[in-house]
Amino acid sequence: MTDLSSTTGATPQTHSGFVAIVGKPNVGKSTLLNAFLNTKVAPTSPRPQTTRRGVRGIFSSDTHQIVFVDTPGLHKPKDALGKYMNQEVHSALADVDAILWVVDLRHPPGEEDQLVARQLRDLPKPLFLVGNKLDVSKYPEEAMKLYGALLEGRTADTQEVMLSAQNNTTAVAMLREQVLDILPENPFFYPRGAASDQTREMWAAEIIREEAMKKLRDELPYAVATRVNRWTEREDGLQRIEGEIVVEKNAHKGMVIGAGGKQLREIGQAARKQLEVFLDRKVFLGLEVIVINGWREDPEALRELGYE
């Protein structure tokens, strides 16, 4: 990056743009986003399809701003929620200036990667193929070649990077620099200090959902949504947050609450701990489980829960 302002005396030109992070579920997209920003704006969990909304994370330097659009993992949809998630990916790709395609170097490409590659091959936008989980991959170079081959014939700018989003802050910072370098000349889209466009309530609800998804078994993790309805701050700094875990059937309610309320308590404790770390404040977290029948197939309920 060259800053001409010191030699010309002109106001420094700003560069900014939207960059989508795409890839199949569970490859580490949200982990990479959080690493780019050195903070937690997106939920991560060992379960695929944790991310449901195109969360935006924002990184700003003096002259450059990247607005990251973290997308849900592209997959074959099974229900209206799944369709919503895939649409989020399509619209993210149409609106961005560059794309980061994250792949898991532990495995060769599968059907879902081919699905992603098909969407990316003819897209006339700069692309970074990011081979992630380098720390735990046995044959990273071989895997990377196979992923690269899926893009054969692509004419737009394509760069390849292998790294570990979880453990390699230097490589992540270098990739961020490469992305900054290709941003078009634009005014900043967000204030310099902003890290995300989510409200604090949406952010907290996603942390609660992350903890719920980690604890729940079988299909249940995908049948829960979360929201935060009240957030008040006491004079001594205590944050009082009241949230709901939404399930789609009465029968699921007890499964989330667990015997004697044990499981709900554990979800609440884990979420509260995370919230306290990130807010650096004491948190009281009240959690309730409510039923909205068949919410995953109900457009109105999906809207109400913020999936629109």
Ligand SMILES: Nc1nc2c(ncn2[C@@H]2O[C@H](COP(=O)(O)OP(=O)(O)OP(=O)(O)O)[C@@H](O)[C@H]2O)c(=O)[nH]1
């Ligand atoms: N060993 C290792 N694990 C990683 C790395 N990056 C991510 N993970 C783990 O991979 C899992 C999935 O990470 P996420 O960031 O939630 O993946 P995602 O692609 O956003 O997943 P979806 O929300 O399903 O689309 C988590 O358990 C992460 O801790 C890495 O570089 N190395």
